[in-house]
Amino acid sequence: GDYAFQSAIISDDEIGRLTAGFNEMVKGLQERELIRDTFGKYVNPDVAQVILEKKIDLGGEVRTGTILVTDIANYTSIAEELSPKEIVTMLNEYFSVLVEVVQKYKGVVNKFVGDSIFAMFNVPLDDPEHAQNAVKAALEIETIM
Numbered sequence: 001g002d003y004a005f006q007s008a009i010i011s012d013d014e015i016g017r018l019t020a021g022f023n024e025m026v027k028g029l030q031e032r033e034l035i036r037d038t039f040g041k042y043v044n045p046d047v048a049q050v051i052l053e054k055k056i057d058l059g060g061e062v063r064t065g066t067i068l069v070t071d072i073a074n075y076t077s078i079a080e081e082l083s084p085k086e087i088v089t090m091l092n093e094y095f096s097v098l099v100e101v102v103q104k105y106k107g108v109v110n111k112f113v114g115d116s117i118f119a120m121f122n123v124p125l126d127d128p129e130h131a132q133n134a135v136k137a138a139l140e141i142e143t144i145m
Helices: 014-042 045-052 075-081 084-104 130-144
Strands: 066-070 107-113 116-121
Touching: 066 130, 084 107, 084 116, 084 130, 107 130, 116 130
Parallel strands: none
Antiparallel strands: 066 116, 107 116
């Protein structure tokens, strides 16, 4: 929505206080929308929703999870033969495919390191079948690559 509108407060009575409350509510909605949009650029939408709804402890928690780490076989040799632009293009395409597969199986990519990804399953999103989903993701990645 368009949250740029603010109502003019023209009195100091109940209507003025109601208008001020309305303006504060609109400001809160505007801030929440900004946070949601910002998270959406960098975080899986399901993770962003869990964070925004305060369903996870940002201070950390102990839980069982499954980790998936990938890398490109012979990456150093491949990179030596490509220009920097070609390497960036290749990695962007590679990471795009991997992120999509990881998210398909309820995983969350935590880090990109060189030619590798570090993905977590059952963290922070609950997934009782996290181990199976991580294996399914790994097998799909293996067939794609």
